[in-house]
Amino acid sequence: MIFLRLLWQIPFALLILITVLISINEYAMARPSRRTKDISYTKNAASNSDAERHLLDVYAPRKASASAYPIVLFIHGGNWNSGSKNLYAFIGRRLAKQGVVAVIVNYRLSPAVKVPAMADDCAEAVRWTVQHISDYGGDSARIFVMGHSAGGGLAALLATDDQLFTKLGMGKNPVKGAILDDPAGLDMFDYLTKMEYPNDEQYLIPFGDNPALWRSMSPMYYVHAGGPPMLVYTGGRTYPSIASSSQRFRQRLQTVGVKHEFTVLAGKKHIGMVTQLFWKNNIIYHDLLKFVGAGL
Incomplete structure (x- = not known):
């Protein structure tokens, strides 16, 4: 006993x-950052049950600056059916400590909505950021999007699909660049057409059964010349589908001439690709700070 x-x-x-x-x-x-929690970024929530999914947190440096800080809007992963901004305070803190205003967002999830509604939510969060981030010391002309897993796919959509913003009444896409951390969903048209892996049917819940929708929610088909630059990272031991779609996404960026860097992190699995962001000396932060012009 x-x-x-x-x-x-x-x-x-x-x-x-x-x-x-x-x-x-x-x-x-x-200590070096100031967090403002649970800000509603939309006035058009369909119901009270959506309120929590339309919230964001802002992490701003406490240190005074002669110029406004760059912005990184982070979109969480979770298979399109789970996840919360509340799990990623460490990313907000780390970014703010290094001279970046971080915006960490929630968005509606499956099965309540499908991916087009999730993309719309994220676009609305970007619009809120354009309109209000100066109140937190941020530069609305330097908004970058970042995401892991499903959030990486949504971040890629924001960077490539200008229609997400024109239908919000915005004259142009305000996203200046994207940081994609082991992104999922870059080409769901190809993925769901082939159905090569066990349990692939689960993704018909967030993406539906219409191939036209699969294509419309795939950033691969929106990459265009003159698009914003990107940093793309994949784990050396990530899921085969993410590894292959990221390589094809890289080839598409090269073909149309979009400025980008593509990095495979040896030995990293899918979850490890985001948990590594707990440490400020991580290579992604190192590249990101130069990419967004932190300290300039």
């Missing part, structure tokens, strides 16, 4: 220690 009690107590004590260390680290990261 004593041995069994010890087995239970050791993990619990370790959990407490880890929690304390994370809290201390969070406090250390929080």
Whole structure:
């Protein structure tokens, strides 16, 4: 019995220690930044149940600056049916600490809506950012989008599909560049046409059964000459579908002449591609800060 009690107590004590260390680290990261939570970015929520999914958080540097800071709007992943901005405070803190105003967004999820509504939500979050980010020290002329997994696919759509903004009454696409972290959904038309992997039918819930919609929600087919520059990262041990679609996306960027950098991070799995952003010396942050002009 004593041995069994010890087995239970050791993990619990370790959990407490880890929690304390994370809290201390969070406090250390929080000091240089100012967080404003749960800002509604749309006035057109379909129902009260949508309110939480139409919220964003802003993380701004506390340090005064002679010029406005660049903006990175981060879109979480989660298979198009899960995820929350609340899980990614560490990205907001890290970016703000390094001279970037971070906007971390929620959007509606499947099965309540399909991917076109998710893309519309993210476009509305960008519009809110254009209109209000100067109140937080941000430069509305330097808005970059970033996302992991499904969020990476949505970020790529924002950067390539100008119609997402013209239908909001915006004269031009305000996205100046994209940072795609192990992006999913770059070519769902190809993916869902082939159905090569187990359980692929699950993606018919967020994407529907109409091939025309699969194509319309695939950034691959919107890449065009003169499009914004991109940083694209994939894990060396990520899912085969993400590895192959990212390579084809890279080829498309090359073909039309879009400025980009493509990096494979050896040994990284899909989840590790986002959890690595907990450390400020991560290569993605290193490249990102130069890409968005932080410190300029």
